[in-house]
């Protein structure tokens with residue numbers, strides 16, 4: 001199975017990815033982890049990526065593509081893989097299919113969450129000022145309002161989680177994802193999953209889509 005998993009921040013994508021990969025017995029390849037590994041071990045690709053990140057710039061598509069393709073050539077990907085966080089753009093999706101030719105991506109699962117719901121979820125995040133433990137006003141509230149369950153520290157809303165930056169992040173995500181979703185729809189491999197449900201329900205739906 002050659003699977004791509006797409007989903008917005010705050011949709012439990014990492015949890016889903018690990019569950020699906022475990023279920024199918026294929027490696028879960030998260031582009032964010034790959035990037036960190038390359039940087040930590042100082043590979044040429046890691047150094048290239050670092051030179052952009054240190055300037056606060058986005059790592060170019062081609063660098064990320066090279067990292068992912070290198071990883072997919074390893075033995076454990078012979079029986080398939082699950083990609084998480086890649087591709088992120090139409091250009092990356094085309095490069096991936098080219099590299100996998102004559103076969104391409106078999107299944108592109110998109111955990112779809114409406115923009116308003118995403119903003120609502122992401123602005124509900126709270127963080128402990130002392131131990132950084134994350135909470136959520138609705139889905140994972142602390143036992144005592146405004147206090148960390150673990151250390152009693154004060155909970156606060158990080159600047160990143162305030163409405164204005166969250167709305168911007170959601171807009172960027174939608175702008176980036178739309179062409180990707182369209183690309184996989186054209187290829188006939190797109191499956192939409194309703195991301196408004198609980199993480200557990202989403203998982204059930206994903207596994208049933210895989211069984212078909």
Ligand SMILES: [Zn+2]
Pocket residue numbers: 128129130131132133148149150151152153
């Ligand atoms: Zn705490």
